[in-house]
Amino acid sequence: MKYIYNLSVLVSFLIIGEIFISCNNTTETDEKVTAEMPAEEQDDDVQDIEDETIDEDSQFIPPSPLQIASIFNKAGMNFVYELPHSPDLVNNYTSKFHQSVVFGVYSSDLAYCIVNDKYDEASSYLKVIRELGNKIGLETVFQSDDIITRFENNIGSKDSIISLLIHIQENTDDYIAENELDDLSVIYFSGAWIEGMYIGSKTILENTDTKIGAILSEQITIAEIISNGIKNMSNKTDEINDLLDIINDIIDTYHNFDTVINLGEDVAFIDAILNDDEITLLANKIIELRNTLIQ
């Protein structure tokens, strides 16, 4: 009898518990339906507005830091130890804007080291890129597999290291796509572009070479793409607007060169070979921009 009483009490508790859990589950189901809706139905008006805005704007794919570094390397540009930004200064950057810019700067430095077979230096850059990635929301890119170990195991094998670099680029692009971090990618690419241009500018000022000069002028195309990307960013801080102004000033300077004006509309398809004065002016503007952003 005592057992039946105990069982009844237990069953009562379980039934009450079940009713309670069922109520909670009902709430969960409601939330689940709600969570499904934004993509399909709920944000219809907002999405329409966004789409209409994007219609007038554009998405972009700039060249990767590896491609830029490879181009300078093919042009015969030698490695200069003092040019890349020191990885020891990574903690100087505390705002997300600066960390994102410097993530790009170090990505360019990493590529510059790898194409020039400077693996010890490259290893330091990979470590600070991972550290910055954690700070700007790209931690997953470096968590999926042990990038640093793979890098160290392949030192000396340029092809394997380049494959690893491409793998990181792919992971970064995927993560940006999956998490709609397009704005972050614009700033990161700006940093990568500025560093590539800075290294090219410093080299060219010390050793005028028309081949590198032509590449420098070609990089203006990338600046135009980045400028459009920044213009399309949804939330622009004062720092971002300042960056846009400086990049646009560099673009305007280029388009006002006599060499460029003389090419007319065909400049969109022809490499402009800038004269020494034009190269010096452009290079100095780029160095000034880089020094403004890098502490």
Place this chain on the structure above:
Amino acid sequence: MKNIILILFLLFFVTKNNYVAQKGYELTPYQEFLLELKDYRKECRNALKPYRYDGARTTHFTYKEYNYVKEIEIGIVQKSEYRLSFNSNGIKYDPIKVQIYDKPRKYKSRVLLYEKDGVGGNEFTLETGAMLDKLKEVKKEKGVDEEIVSMMRFKKLYIDYVIPAVDREIEVDPETGGEIKVVTKGAIIIAVGYSNL
């Protein structure tokens, strides 16, 4: 016997609630779609071989009651040959049109370099070489000096996705009885690679 009844009771409640809890973690159709896109991105990149990966972009779009265009700007450096790999398996409804131009939409004089209709649920690749030949041909026809034409190369390319109009579709919400406008979405992926030779 007493213990068995007790265990059966407990088992019933535990397994039932576990099942419901698992259901709570089920992916929504949209989350499943996003996971599919992840696989498509890999396939799209793999199709670049033997070109070296340079970048990729996934373009999400919503079908509307009018045609519209989404444009992507691609940076091309040096005289490298590029391969463009498209994966449109994320388009489950009406196919779209892909057009490639030398200049952005604001230029009326831009040259259509490539066009493909019926893009949806398929994959394709193309190289920039044939498009450059077409550009040079058009420039020659327009009277541009042959020497200048011979020096021409791409610095940028513009990919236009032309999204077709669809009829407005309204459904009745079975819970509230209210009308819901059904929004249909799609996504297309492009990966870009360059010849490393």
